[in-house]
Amino acid sequence: MSHRPRVRTATALLVAATSLTGTAALSACAAGSDALTSQARTTTNTVSGAVGTISLRNVYVAGPAARGADAQVVSAFFNGGTQEDQIIQVSSDAANGGVAPASAVLKPGGGVIYIANGSAPTLTGLNRELLVGQAVPVTFTFAKAGSVTLNVPVEPAAPGASAQPTAAVTTPPAQGGTTPAPRAVASADRAH
DSSP states (O other), X not given: OTHHHHHHHHHHHHHHHHHHHHHHHHHHHTTOTTOGGGSOOOOOOOEEEEEXXXXXXXXXXXXXXXXXXXXXXXXXXXXXXXXXXXXXXXXXXXXXXXXXXXSOEXXXXXXXXXXXXXXXXXXXXXXXXXXXXXXXXXXXXXXXXXXXXXEEEEEOOOTTSBXXXXXXXXXXXXXXXXXOOOEEEOGGGSOO
């Protein structure tokens, strides 16, 4: 009779070990080698705000930027109203001026996403260096909705949100048979 409790204990341990092994194996089945969780995720600090029917989302200053330079404000604006509105001014105490984007009209029920490729709202003539991790007050003024000031973080432009070099192009071999080093090509230089 003394063998019965040991057999039950051994059986219980075997069942528990099998269950644990099976659970681990099954939970890994869907991961595969291309699982999204296996990729590094970069996080960009952004702010959001609203004024009237206009929502501002994922707003950050593309930096770092030197004193005297210009800095683009990566952002997404959405018009939840029934009337068209327009971004008419962008300003900050960190800059001597600001330029509204060329495509500044926000249609009712629509939105515009601005990336750091020259199309974004821009702070011009920075009066101080803007370092990644800092935040600066930026005021966005709309024709109908009015103005809103956000404390906007300075972050490096996220992948895909800038016109920084993104591809390498190799030039043909020179006469001597050597291949020159690849050169970077900005997205604006590529054929569409």
